[in-house]
Each structure stands twice: as structure tokens, then as C-alpha cells.
Amino acid sequence: xxxxxxxxxxxxxxxxxxxxxxxxxxxxxxxxxxxxxxxxxxxxxxxxxxxxxxxxxxxxxxxxxxxxxxxxxxxxxxxxxxxxxxxxxxxxxxxxxxxxxxxxxxxxxxxxxxxxxxxxxxxxxxxxxxxxxxxxxxxxxxxxxxxxxxxxxxxxxxxxxxxxxxxxxxxxxxxxxxxxxxxxxxxxxxxxxxxxxxxxxxxxxxxxxxxxxxxxxxxxxxxxxxxxxxxxxxxxxxxxxxxxxxxxxxxxxxxxxxxxxxxxxxxxxxxxxxxxxxxxxxxxxxxxxxxxxxxxxxxxxxxxxxxxxxxxxxxxxxxxxxxxxxxxxxxxxxxxxxxxxxxxxxxxxxxxxxxxxxxxxxxxxxxxxxxxxxxxxxxxxxxxxxxxxxxxxxxxxxxxxxxxxxxxxxxxxxxxxxxxxxxxxxxxxxxxxxxxxxxxxxxxxxxxxxxxxxxxxxxxxxxxxxxxxxxxxxxxxxxxxxxxxx
Numbered sequence: 001x002x003x004x005x006x007x008x009x010x011x012x013x014x015x016x017x018x019x020x021x022x023x024x025x026x027x028x029x030x031x032x033x034x035x036x037x038x039x040x041x042x043x044x045x046x047x048x049x050x051x052x053x054x055x056x057x058x059x060x061x062x063x064x065x066x067x068x069x070x071x072x073x074x075x076x077x078x079x080x081x082x083x084x085x086x087x088x089x090x091x092x093x094x095x096x097x098x099x100x101x102x103x104x105x106x107x108x109x110x111x112x113x114x115x116x117x118x119x120x121x122x123x124x125x126x127x128x129x130x131x132x133x134x135x136x137x138x139x140x141x142x143x144x145x146x147x148x149x150x151x152x153x154x155x156x157x158x159x160x161x162x163x164x165x166x167x168x169x170x171x172x173x174x175x176x177x178x179x180x181x182x183x184x185x186x187x188x189x190x191x192x193x194x195x196x197x198x199x200x201x202x203x204x205x206x207x208x209x210x211x212x213x214x215x216x217x218x219x220x221x222x223x224x225x226x227x228x229x230x231x232x233x234x235x236x237x238x239x240x241x242x243x244x245x246x247x248x249x250x251x252x253x254x255x256x257x258x259x260x261x262x263x264x265x266x267x268x269x270x271x272x273x274x275x276x277x278x279x280x281x282x283x284x285x286x287x288x289x290x291x292x293x294x295x296x297x298x299x300x301x302x303x304x305x306x307x308x309x310x311x312x313x314x315x316x317x318x319x320x321x322x323x324x325x326x327x328x329x330x331x332x333x334x335x336x337x338x339x340x341x342x343x344x345x346x347x348x349x350x351x352x353x354x355x356x357x358x359x360x361x362x363x364x365x366x367x368x369x370x371x372x373x374x375x376x377x378x379x380x381x382x383x384x385x386x387x388x389x390x391x392x393x394x395x396x397x398x399x400x401x402x403x404x405x406x407x408x409x410x411x412x413x414x415x416x417x418x419x420x421x422x423x424x425x426x427x428x429x430x431x432x433x434x435x436x437x438x439x440x441x442x443x444x445x446x447x448x449x450x451x452x453x454x455x456x457x458x459x460x461x462x463x464x465x466x467x468x469x470x471x472x473x474x475x476x477x478x479x480x481x482x483x484x485x486x
Contacts, residue, residue, distance in 0.1 A: 001181045005037050005169055006044065012154050014167040015122055017046030021167075022120035023113060025051050025074070025081075027066040027190035030126035032073070033178045034170060036187050038124065039077045050118045051081035052111055056088040056103050059194065066190050068095075073188070082114050100200060108158075115164055127168045128151055130175040133222045134205050136229050141205075143294070145275075146239065149232040238420070241277065246273050247280065252327065255361070259285045263304045263328040274301055286317045286332050304328045309428060324428035345399035348438065350466065354398050356436055361470055363398055363438065363448065368465045373458075380470075383446040383454045387464040391441035398436050398448075405437075407444035409451040417442070425450060438468055 006126045008014075014023060022039055025031040034052065042049055054071040055063045074081035092102035111123055132151045139148030153170050158164035170178065182189060197203060214221050246269050253260035259281045266274060275297045282292060296315055303313045303321055312322035322329050348354040351366040367387060377384050390396075405418035422432050436448040446452045446468055458465060 019049045019121040021122045024125045029189045032124040032189040055085040128170045136225045150230040150236045259330040259334045261328045348396040368467045383468040385466040386462045387466040397439045408454040410454045
């Protein structure tokens with residue numbers, strides 16, 4: 001048993017020397033096997049251990065006894081333990097969740113806190129082969145895609161960024177193998193009697209459905225489901241690679257509370273990737289998003305494919321999708337109200353930077369010589385201006401538009417209403433009030449992402465050049481390398 005588990009850990013690179021592993025131990029048979037196996041393997045693996053246990057407060061004194069049992073067994077092995085207790089029933093009622101969903105959310109949130117506190121890199125959980133069979137079957141019953149057919153991953157990223165991973169070192173062991181190991185080694189464990197009641201879906205599948213299907217339809221059903229899981233894992237990994245590349249092609253903006261996709265490029269991707277890209281965009285917009293169904297993704301695909309500018313769709317979690325010409329906007333939280341600025345004016349020193357609230361971007365200002373200036377400037381992110389012609393050259397302002405704003409777009413002989421300029425550019429109404437403008441005194445210098453003011457363009461007499469550039473905050477851009485959980 002030790003050799004089998006060690007080989008599995010090494011084959012899947014679940015830990016590295018120097019890691020600290022947080023062991024999730026309930027006190028039941030599976031988790032006690034996990035505790036004992038890691039206790040014995042830790043020296044060879046070069047890892048340190050810490051145990052975590054959570055009393056969900058569903059079973060009164062019996063659950064409290066489980067916690068004390070885990071504490072004693074951990075201490076007996078010389079492993080530090082953190083024993084937690086949380087009123088999950090009250091949380092369930094507040095949030096209107098099922099018992100299992102509420103317990104899952106609280107458990108992993110608290111375990112992550114412990115992992116960070118003790119410096120753990122991995123959370124090891126005791127899922128095994130039979131759990132995988134049940135998971136795949138449950139996903140089929142619920143109506144799943146390829147990801148659900150894959151079942152549980154042996155190793156997956158716990159947080160979207162950082163070093164934390166959830167690992168399943170026992171996923172190649174059967175329930176019978178684990179039970180046999182405990183009996184042969186005389187390892188004590190606790191029994192949760194609720195697991196013997198056909199109340200929850202997983203218990204019904206384990207106690208009723210699987211035995212029926214094996215007896216009446218396919219004696220080798222477990223092996224068939226595991227083979228399906230392995231095959232779908234290969235397919236899923238391939239699609240993740242394809243989605244990584246597609247994400248870089250379709251993503252325009254990833255900011256605070258907003259994701260913007262190029263709808264034409266999105267709809268040009270294979271149908272198999274469109275839904276995955278939309279689901280991933282929503283997950284990044286609102287991590288942990290629940291109640292998102294196949295129907296929601298299909299409706300969103302239809303909106304991206306057929307929607308006219310201004311059409312919108314409401315999704316779970318107060319997410320709104322809307323179309324603006326070639327863009328699909330996804331925004332979380334309250335709907336923006338027309339006519340009310342999103343942020344107050346910002347001061348932009350020269351040289352200096354100003355962060356744009358809610359946009360995941362900054363505007364940088366600096367002075368250049370003619371020899372150093374980039375040419376031609378990229379209108380969507382750069383502007384070059386005659387610095388000495390500005391009315392307030394040392395300190396600029398970044399603001400939203402105001403009633404009556406006018407400026408002289410580059411190349412025009414006279415001024416034009418800013419509103420008319422934006423309409424001509426086909427900018428949607430909901431975006432106009434939040435468009436940054438760089439100003440000097442009363443003069444609009446640059447409509448960010450658009451034209452500069454012709455009055456301040458560079459000429460043959462220009463000696464000092466003001467260079468304005470939109471910079472992305474790197475932490476807001478989602479790269480393909482972060483897409484392991486697509």
C-alpha cells in the first residue's frame with residue numbers, strides 16, 4: 001500500500017521536497033488512512049505535515065467527539081493539528097443553500113485560511129476510486145459536459161493565483177483497499193452514521209443506484225466509469241490548451257468588475273470553445289459563481305451571435321451582459337446609471353501616473369525628446385502632444401465628460417461637441433459617461449483611446465513632447481497560464 005501511494009504521488013508530482021501538506025482529516029476511514037500513509041511517507045517525500053479538522057455542527061456531541069479523536073490521533077503521531085468549529089446550519093439558512101453546498105463552501109474557505117497561516121502548499125483530501133465513480137455518475141445524472149465526465153482531478157489549483165493546490169493522493173485506491181489497510185494495521189477510525197442513510201444524493205447513488213446498475217445492467221460499471229473519466233481527462237486537457245490560445249485572441253479587457261470580449265473573434269472560434277470561453281469569463285468576473293447552467297451559456301452565446309448594440313441579458317449573481325458593436329461586455333454588481341460619473345477627477349502629474357478606478361488601467365505621463373518619441377503613436381493607447389502649448393503643463397486632470405464639452409479632433413479645422421464625436425465613433429451610451437479624458441485647464445487634450453486635440457499636436461517647432469500612455473495593471477489581465485481550472 002505504501003509503495004502504491006508513493007508511486008502515485010511521484011507519478012503525478014503531487015508534492016515536492018520542502019512542501020508543507022495540510023491533511024484534511026474528518027476521523028472517518030478514508031481520512032485516517034490518509035493521515036497514517038502520509039505520516040509514514042513524509043520522511044521519504046521530504047514534506048512536513050499539519051492536520052485540519054472542521055466540526056460542521058450538524059451532529060452535536062458526536063461531531064465534537066470526532067474533533068477530539070482527530071486531535072489525539074494527530075498528537076500521537078507528532079503532527080500539529082488545527083481543530084475548527086463553525087455553525088454551518090446557520091450559514092445554510094442565511095444563504096438558502098443545501099447542507100452539502102454550505103458545508104463545502106465553509107470547509108474550503110476555512111481550510112485555505114489555515115493553509116496560509118501555517119504555510120502549507122498543498123491540501124490533501126482522501127477521495128478514492130469509488131468516490132470518483134460516484135462523482136462521475138452523479139454528474140451524468142445532473143446533466144454534465146466534458147469536465148463533469150472527467151470527475152475529480154488528482155491535482156488542481158486551489159486558488160486562481162498562488163502556490164496552493166488540492167491533491168488527491170488516494171484516488172487510485174478502492175474503498176476495499178483502504179478498509180483492508182486500516183484493519184491490517186489496526187488503525188482506529190470514526191463512523192459518521194449519516195453516511196449510512198440514503199438521504200443525500202451521493203448516499204443514494206452509493207447505497208442504491210450503483211448496486212442496482214451493477215446487478216441488473218453492467219457488473220463492470222465501476223471500471224467503465226473510471227475508463228470514461230480517464231478518457232475525458234485527456235480530452236479535457238487538450239481543450240484547455242486550445243482554450244488558452246483562444247482566450248488570448250478574444251479577450252479585450254479584464255478589469256475590476258468587468259470582462260470585455262471581441263464578439264466577432266469569439267463567434268469565429270469553434271462552437272466547442274465558445275461556451276468554455278464564456279464560462280471562464282464569468283468565473284473570472286465572479287469567482288465561485290453558482291447556479292450557472294447550460295441554458296445560461298447558450299443564451300449568452302445567442303446574445304453574442306445575434307444581439308444588436310444595446311441588447312442585454314441578466315445572468316445569476318447580478319451579472320449583466322450587453323452588446324456594444326463588436327464587443328461583448330460582462331459586468332458584475334449594480335447596473336450603471338446613465339448620466340452619473342463613475343469616479344471623481346484625478347490629478348495626473350508630469351511625469352507621473354494616475355490609476356483609473358474600476359478599469360484595471362493607469363495613465364502614465366512623461367516628457368520625451370523628438371528622438372525618443374514612438375512614431376506613429378497607437379491611438380488606442382498613446383498620445384503625443386506639444387507640451388509647451390498646454391495651459392497647465394505641470395499638472396493635468398483625468399476626468400469623465402461634462403455637459404457642453406467640445407474639442408477639436410485631430411485633422412479638423414473647427415471644434416466639435418464631444419457627444420457628437422463619440423456618436424460618430426459608435427460608442428455605446430453606457431460607455432460614454434465613463435470614458436477618461438485627459439485635460440489641461442479647460443482644454444481636452446486627449447479622448448483616451450481616440451483622438452487628440454488638434455490644437456496641441458506636434459509641429460516642426462515642438463521642442464518638448466508630452467507622451468501619454470495607457471498601461472494595464474498586470475494583475476488584472478488573465479493569462480492562458482492561469483487557466484488550469486477552465
